[in-house]
Amino acid sequence: MISPLLSNYAPADLSFDKGEGAYLFGNDGRRYLDFFAGIAVTSLGHAHPKITEALSKQASNLMHISNLFRIPGQEELAKKLVDNTFADAAYFCNSGAEANECGLKMIRKYFSTNGQPERYRVIAFENSFHGRTLATIAAAGQDKLLEGFGPPMDGFDHVPVGDIEAVKQAITPETAGVLIEPILGEGGIQVVEPEFLRQLRKLCDEEGLLLMFDEIQTGMGRTGKLFAYEHLGIAPDIMSSAKALGNGFPVGACLAVEKVAVCMTVGSHGSTYGGNPLAMAVAGAVVDIMTEDGFMERVQQTGNHLRQALHGVVDRYPSVIEELRGVGLHLGLKCKVENGALIQTLIKHGVLTAKGGDNVVRLLPPLIIDEAQINEFITALEQACEELSS
Numbered sequence: 001m002i003s004p005l006l007s008n009y010a011p012a013d014l015s016f017d018k019g020e021g022a023y024l025f026g027n028d029g030r031r032y033l034d035f036f037a038g039i040a041v042t043s044l045g046h047a048h049p050k051i052t053e054a055l056s057k058q059a060s061n062l063m064h065i066s067n068l069f070r071i072p073g074q075e076e077l078a079k080k081l082v083d084n085t086f087a088d089a090a091y092f093c094n095s096g097a098e099a100n101e102c103g104l105k106m107i108r109k110y111f112s113t114n115g116q117p118e119r120y121r122v123i124a125f126e127n128s129f130h131g132r133t134l135a136t137i138a139a140a141g142q143d144k145l146l147e148g149f150g151p152p153m154d155g156f157d158h159v160p161v162g163d164i165e166a167v168k169q170a171i172t173p174e175t176a177g178v179l180i181e182p183i184l185g186e187g188g189i190q191v192v193e194p195e196f197l198r199q200l201r202k203l204c205d206e207e208g209l210l211l212m213f214d215e216i217q218t219g220m221g222r223t224g225k226l227f228a229y230e231h232l233g234i235a236p237d238i239m240s241s242a243k244a245l246g247n248g249f250p251v252g253a254c255l256a257v258e259k260v261a262v263c264m265t266v267g268s269h270g271s272t273y274g275g276n277p278l279a280m281a282v283a284g285a286v287v288d289i290m291t292e293d294g295f296m297e298r299v300q301q302t303g304n305h306l307r308q309a310l311h312g313v314v315d316r317y318p319s320v321i322e323e324l325r326g327v328g329l330h331l332g333l334k335c336k337v338e339n340g341a342l343i344q345t346l347i348k349h350g351v352l353t354a355k356g357g358d359n360v361v362r363l364l365p366p367l368i369i370d371e372a373q374i375n376e377f378i379t380a381l382e383q384a385c386e387e388l389s390s
């Protein structure tokens with residue numbers, strides 16, 4: 001049996017024995033160009049030697065100890081993240097949804113600690129995606145995520161992205177914060193206007209609200225900066241990270257400014273695995289590689305090159321692709337044909353991409369792709385468009 005979602009995404013009988021850089025080797029004996037990176041996760045490519053080394057070295061020493069003892073790797077990774085972001089402190093967990101849960105708890109705890117426990121509500125945006133836990137599906141503002149799971153968790157008010165007046169009107173004496181993805185990833189690579197994000201920052205400052213960015217998909221180099229907020233000239237108070245942070249090893253982080261972080265006192269939150277030595281070794285290696293001189297410049301150049309080539313294809317096949325969206329290597333093709341059809345045709349031509357909302361095909365290649373791989377992708381895309389337009 002093929003599940004409906006999987007059949008839209010890739011044939012369920014396709015699996016992979018091995019990955020190497022931007023390629024995956026299928027059990028059908030074929031080599032595939034990986035343009036979805038496990039949903040923006042394996043951003044340094046498969047089997048990156050430095051990641052494999054960090055993982056195997058740590059695994060041969062100590063994998064897990066729990067947070068009952070100090071974990072030096074946590075202190076090191078927290079310092080690296082703090083040094084490279086707006087944040088003053090980091091908390092570690094195992095997934096994106098957990099990182100968002102931590103951020104949402106931080107928003108509530110901040111006001112509770114500061115004598116305003118009645119302020120607990122968060123303004124979030126329609127058509128967002130924040131994970132699959134009960135709090136994060138309630139935060140997302142999509143009925144399809146809530147369907148079948150009883151009354152949604154209380155504490156979220158939804159408004160349309162880009163409508164600053166609607167945000168203002170949604171603020172009540174119970175409002176504590178605003179949560180937004182700088183680019184709605186699952187929603188179909190919907191780039192939020194930078195000006196809207198700056199207006200949110202200003203509004204939060206005026207109203208004394210906390211601003212939280214979900215950078216689980218946009219972060220860790222995807223847009224050509226370590227985090228997408230760096231493009232904006234403003235910063236959030238709280239930010240979640242996961243996906244590419246571990247390049248495939250499950251790890252998440254919630255970062256915060258000091259005034260918020262200090263409210264999370266001993267015992268207020270926790271996780272058995274969160275920040276274990278293995279996760280810290282791998283994520284530490286990822287951050288080291290991504291903060292090397294020239295790494296982000298190269299991602300930006302690669303993104304420019306790919307987007308330029310894609311514009312050409314969009315222009316030539318308007319009956320297949322309506323629009324190119326995105327920033328850096330966080331890209332989407334809004335389709336005229338059914339997005340699943342383009343994905344399936346691309347698979348035939350040896351390229352793997354991912355489905356997104358709003359009939360979008362998401363292009364999330366590893367950040368390390370080279371010119372030859374971009375050309376290989378463009379050739380496959382042209383062939384697929386040729387087939388679908390005839």
Ligand SMILES: *Cc1c(COP(=O)(O)O)cnc(C)c1O
Nearest residue numbers: 095096097129130131185216217
């Ligand atoms: C993937 C994603 C999540 C959820 O992360 P999980 O690791 O699947 O829990 C949350 N928010 C955004 C923006 C994401 O892209």
